[in-house]
Amino acid sequence: MPATDPNPGQDPRSFAGETTISLRRAGSAVVLTAQGEFDAVSTPGLRTSIREAVEDGPEVLVIDLTAVEFFGSGAIATLVDAHLRAAEQTSLRLAVEHYLDRTLKLVGLDQQLATYPSVEEALAAG
């Protein structure tokens, strides 16, 4: 490891590699919030959490990704997996910040996945 951080002013959270996944109910909806960096190390935990949330079969499942700091191709694939598993049973909605929204558009997934700029807007959507 390098002895000096070339950019000590940077928010250390951005590089800690820590992730948090939490669930909460909001009426008939469930909100799964994923925070942190989702690369090949952390994505399996995200995939399991999302699968379990989908298998519970809520009317609406909002996946809150507004606080992710890295989202690799494996993590993107978990969203496609969730979309396929949710099928007709659950309305799957994603809350995404600008960068992830742009990435999903670039790979052409904005046609399949319903994205909103905030959890509130995702919950309010019909």
Next chain:
Amino acid sequence: MAPAGDFGAPVTPELRVTSPARTGDVTKVRHKLTRWIAAHHPPADLVGDIALAAYEALINTAEHAYPAGAAGDVELRAQHQPGLIRITVTDFGRWDHPPAAPDPSRGRGLALIRILSDDATIVRTGSGTTVTMTWRLHPDGT
């Protein structure tokens, strides 16, 4: 205001990292690269694009370059030259070892590399694979 086509004085014009080509280790390479890019103050989306595309090249190497259980390295080189950033990811294996448990959710990595970079080339030889990705830096900071 930065000079046209550049971000201003390079902080460290080149970063070279050699790491074991393993999943946990390439995360550390990603963190080093992200710090290096951020120190050059490029447009916000470009930090994400470079980190993501480079990571996909790194993880491809970790998952496919070497037989399961065999040690091998991956080298990352990041260069900031006037008007461009170039990232090179090199391994010394072959991308013909499928992971022990094939994951149907993979497969977008190479697509991301091509979509996110201005130019991407993948050169495979008998002694390894090199992925070279280039981003052009525009004078208007986009």
